[in-house]
Amino acid sequence: MTYDVVIVGAGVAGCTAAILYGRAGLRVALIEKHRDISTHKALCGHFVLGGTQSMLRRAGLWAAMIEAGAVTGHISRWTAEGWFVPEPGLPESISLRREKLDPLLRTIAAGTPGVDLMLGRTVTGLLESEGRVTGVRIGGRAGGHVSGRASGHVGGHVGGHVGGFVGGFVGGEEVHARLVVGADGHRSPVARLAEAAEHVAPNERFGWWAYYRGVVPGGLGGNQIWSLDPDVGILIRTDDDLHMLVAFPAKARLAGFSADRPAALERFMAALPDAPDLSSAERVSKVIGTNDYPCVRRDPAPRPGLVLVGDAAITGDPTPAVGCGWAFRAAEWLVESTAPALRDGADPAAGVAGYRRALRFIEAHDRLGRQDARALPANPVQRLITKAALRDPELGRRVYLFSMRAIPVNALINPRTLVRALWAVMRP
Numbered sequence: 001m002t003y004d005v006v007i008v009g010a011g012v013a014g015c016t017a018a019i020l021y022g023r024a025g026l027r028v029a030l031i032e033k034h035r036d037i038s039t040h041k042a043l044c045g046h047f048v049l050g051g052t053q054s055m056l057r058r059a060g061l062w063a064a065m066i067e068a069g070a071v072t073g074h075i076s077r078w079t080a081e082g083w084f085v086p087e088p089g090l091p092e093s094i095s096l097r098r099e100k101l102d103p104l105l106r107t108i109a110a111g112t113p114g115v116d117l118m119l120g121r122t123v124t125g126l127l128e129s130e131g132r133v134t135g136v137r138i139g140g141r142a143g144g145h146v147s148g149r150a151s152g153h154v155g156g157h158v159g160g161h162v163g164g165f166v167g168g169f170v171g172g173e174e175v176h177a178r179l180v181v182g183a184d185g186h187r188s189p190v191a192r193l194a195e196a197a198e199h200v201a202p203n204e205r206f207g208w209w210a211y212y213r214g215v216v217p218g219g220l221g222g223n224q225i226w227s228l229d230p231d232v233g234i235l236i237r238t239d240d241d242l243h244m245l246v247a248f249p250a251k252a253r254l255a256g257f258s259a260d261r262p263a264a265l266e267r268f269m270a271a272l273p274d275a276p277d278l279s280s281a282e283r284v285s286k287v288i289g290t291n292d293y294p295c296v297r298r299d300p301a302p303r304p305g306l307v308l309v310g311d312a313a314i315t316g317d318p319t320p321a322v323g324c325g326w327a328f329r330a331a332e333w334l335v336e337s338t339a340p341a342l343r344d345g346a347d348p349a350a351g352v353a354g355y356r357r358a359l360r361f362i363e364a365h366d367r368l369g370r371q372d373a374r375a376l377p378a379n380p381v382q383r384l385i386t387k388a389a390l391r392d393p394e395l396g397r398r399v400y401l402f403s404m405r406a407i408p409v410n411a412l413i414n415p416r417t418l419v420r421a422l423w424a425v426m427r428p
């Protein structure tokens, strides 16, 4: 089988890339190891920060998510300085549980002309020819195969001689393509097969959450984040009239969460300033989470002919809820950068370099995210900006846009902002 692009993993990044490549007129194989189109990632808080709103609207996914029951809104933030409530007009976050989001994205991808969604197939090897990755080898059991309605344009020569494969797997189905995309999540077997350079940083918080019906928020606004320095609490409205209650405490508090997690989560929430009222709330899910989730960054283009996107490239700290937004946006940057060359039958290498440049936006945020994941007390610059944001509306707006990952890091952290922040806290 030969395609323009083969994408490994039909999660957020893989489905988004498949939809956009398909719309660009390319033939796409979207390979997913799970057999059932409704399988979803359980370990995900799934609210997507406001910085992704414009991309989701451009792709038509915002409207599709709302139709599937997603809830949109601003997020108010509590710090030791008080509540920051965003003004109307700022970008909103959107929340749809993964049990609805994943099947929705896969269904849209499968219905996109040019996209073949191949379910129940596990990629176990990379095909390689003359120093270039030219496709994937599939092991695992045969599964479903769902196609878009019509075929798109197939640009140039696809596949070619297979001189070998990485990973040592012998036998199984081969899928050839001019570009292979590893969108296979934080453990990324594709990255492992390609021996991609990897950097891991510790995460000193753990996170547990559950869904409740009947929560009455106590603070300002329906969605709230408490930055307790270092613990973080989150209350987010989501589909089906539910609230998600999340605790991201520093690991020093792990022991308190090991015996009775529901009770520990509810105690944590009840102790928050302006805590939500849970007296008539009912927990409708088990408590979900993880005690250890390190931050991982990999070379996004580890071999010619191969790129990584989403968690496979950058798995950030889950506490600030950046991962799905990064996966959506990086998929769009990848397609914008590489689709023109793929359509023209040219080498996508220049486009891959453009994708690498676009990822710097995420990498800069991720560098700060990794510092924050150490759960150390806020540094003087963070304390200054937090304080100033409540006194200077323009700074408040910028801090909000930063927290929504809507602006680059240097639009907030720069000498002019620091002078402005100093002035805001020192003037009478």
Ligand SMILES: Cc1cc2nc3c(=O)[nH]c(=O)nc-3n(C[C@H](O)[C@H](O)[C@H](O)COP(=O)(O)OP(=O)(O)OC[C@H]3O[C@@H](n4cnc5c(N)ncnc54)[C@H](O)[C@@H]3O)c2cc1C
Pocket: 008, 009, 010, 011, 012, 013, 014, 031, 032, 033, 034, 041, 043, 044, 045, 046, 047, 048, 049, 121, 122, 123, 124, 183, 184, 185, 186, 189, 190, 207, 289, 290, 293, 309, 310, 311, 312, 318, 321, 322, 323, 324, 325, 326, 327
């Ligand atoms: C505790 C926690 C809370 C989080 N909360 C949030 C949040 O509130 N908001 C937010 O934006 N992000 C959150 N995230 C991050 C978010 O879950 C990820 O960033 C996001 O899922 C990344 O999408 P992806 O498409 O890269 O990977 P995934 O969604 O993991 O998709 C990868 C896909 O690849 C498939 N696959 C893997 N290996 C193979 C293979 N060999 N062959 C074929 N298919 C394969 C998998 O089955 C899967 O479908 C959270 C993460 C954690 C851990």
